[in-house]
Amino acid sequence: MRNIEWDKFEKDNEVLEYLKNLPRYKNTAIKSTYRRAMFFLNLLYCRLFRLDKPLLVVLVTNNKCDLNCSYCYGSYGERKLKDYSTKELLKIIDQLKSLGCRLLTLHGGESLLRRDMGEIFNYAKLKGFCISFNTNGSLVSKKIGEIRCVDTVCVSMDGTEESNDKNRGKGCYKSAMNAIDVLRQNNIPIVVHATLTRDNTQDMEFLAKLAVEKKFRIQYSILYNHSTIQDKCANLIMSNAEIRETVKKILGLKKRGYPVYYTENVLNATIDWPFPYDKGFVTKKDDDLIKKLKLVPCYHGRLKYQIDADGRVVTCWAHDYPNAPNIKKLGVAKAIKECHDRNICKSCAFLANNEQNVLMQLNPRNVLNVLRTQVTEAIKIK
Numbered sequence: 369m370r371n372i373e374w375d376k377f378e379k380d381n382e383v384l385e386y387l388k389n390l391p392r393y394k395n396t397a398i399k400s401t402y403r404r405a406m407f408f409l410n411l412l413y414c415r416l417f418r419l420d421k422p423l424l425v426v427l428v429t430n431n432k433c434d435l436n437c438s439y440c441y442g443s444y445g446e447r448k449l450k451d452y453s454t455k456e457l458l459k460i461i462d463q464l465k466s467l468g469c470r471l472l473t474l475h476g477g478e479s480l481l482r483r484d485m486g487e488i489f490n491y492a493k494l495k496g497f498c499i500s501f502n503t504n505g506s507l508v509s510k511k512i513g514e515i516r517c518v519d520t521v522c523v524s525m526d527g528t529e530e531s532n533d534k535n536r537g538k539g540c541y542k543s544a545m546n547a548i549d550v551l552r553q554n555n556i557p558i559v560v561h562a563t564l565t566r567d568n569t570q571d572m573e574f575l576a577k578l579a580v581e582k583k584f585r586i587q588y589s590i591l592y593n594h595s596t597i598q599d600k601c602a603n604l605i606m607s608n609a610e611i612r613e614t615v616k617k618i619l620g621l622k623k624r625g626y627p628v629y630y631t632e633n634v635l636n637a638t639i640d641w642p643f644p645y646d647k648g649f650v651t652k653k654d655d656d657l658i659k660k661l662k663l664v665p666c667y668h669g670r671l672k673y674q675i676d677a678d679g680r681v682v683t684c685w686a687h688d689y690p691n692a693p694n695i696k697k698l699g700v701a702k703a704i705k706e707c708h709d710r711n712i713c714k715s716c717a718f719l720a721n722n723e724q725n726v727l728m729q730l731n732p733r734n735v736l737n738v739l740r741t742q743v744t745e746a747i748k749i750k
């Protein structure tokens with residue numbers, strides 16, 4: 369699809385009218401498989417020719433959230449910032465496409481609070497992106513018609529109703545469960561993301577069993593220690609020993625055949641992390657150590673970036689610096705380049721980052737696993 373001169377529209381309402389007249393993208397198993405394959409071929413090309421470009425981008429569409437989870441690294445439930453206009457968001461998406469992005473993860477805050485989100489999904493699919501969308505689930509059943517074109521939806525759910533609602537808010541378990549059911553009825557591949565804290569590690573098996581019953585993949589994440597966590601919820605932070613134990617339990621669930629999102633080598637890399645977990649990453653100055661210990665190399669800040677709703681570009685949320693390069697000041701290309709040039713991170717203990725790092729590394733075992741998973745996911749789409 370050719371680029372559109374968005375500046376010819378004065379108001380967002382005119383842009384929205386234009387978007388509503390575009391063809392509706394109907395996703396199918398074949399189209400989704402093709403988009404996933406294109407991402408992979410682009411990855412092969414970048415690695416073969418040693419090119420660094422933003423192949424995978426997490427784009428935070430808005431600051432607003434209808435929840436205020438106690439541990440939220442972005443404090444989206446409390447932000448008072450102005451969101452991107454429709455035109456601004458479309459221009460960002462166009463620029464990401466020209467810079468080589470093929471896999472776009474969209475989330476907020478809560479993206480579905482944007483009145484234009486369905487049109488943004490449709491436009492991004494018409495542009496040829498593979499889209500993964502993360503949501504707390506609250507508006508999924510109301511807005512399912514707008515979501516149908518995406519390739520994967522990730523719903524947040526931390527455990528049983530009691531432990532989920534303790535940190536995410538009353539009623540959230542029911543709305544996440546309802547979202548899972550609606551997404552299944554619509555044949556959309558689902559991943560459930562569970563943030564593990566001191567409150568809910570006992571629920572890991574409950575979630576794994578639910579994953580089998582409801583046919584989703586389960587992605588457990590250890591709570592990140594962001595800058596405000598000590599003030600917001602210090603009681604939720606696990607000790608080093610607890611983190612190691614928890615990741616061993618995830619590995620145990622994987623070995624018992626539950627549909628755990630991570631591959632065994634990624635789980636082992638975190639279990640064997642040779643530093644305390646509050647030293648979550650190592651930098652260029654530790655190069656010799658990284659080679660000696662054979663740590664998973666990091667491709668964030670080379671092939672993957674995250675753009676927050678306030679415009680900051682970071683390699684991953686572990687480097688969520690207030691003075692990060694900002695697209696509002698520098699434009700998308702320059703901010704990404706500056707993030708790339710400033711990056712000194714080389715390896716980390718974060719499960720989600722490493723699952724993508726081993727793929728970007730083209731580790732044969734992980735590549736095979738990802739290809740199998742991606743085809744299995746894509747053929748769910750009808």
Ligand SMILES: C[S@@+](CC[C@H](N)C(=O)[O-])C[C@H]1O[C@@H](n2cnc3c(N)ncnc32)[C@H](O)[C@@H]1O
Pocket residue numbers: 433439440441442475476477478479502503504505522523524561562563589590591592593594
């Ligand atoms: C920031 S939310 C945005 C999307 C949507 N509002 C949601 O909750 O799914 C994306 C994911 O980050 C997780 N998350 C938030 N704070 C976290 C933290 N401190 N550590 C680990 N994961 C966190 C949430 O649970 C959610 O699964």
Ligand code: SF4
Pocket residue numbers: 433434435436437440441442443444445476477478504
């Ligand atoms: S629903 Fe998501 S964005 Fe909103 S406060 Fe919770 S974790 Fe943060």
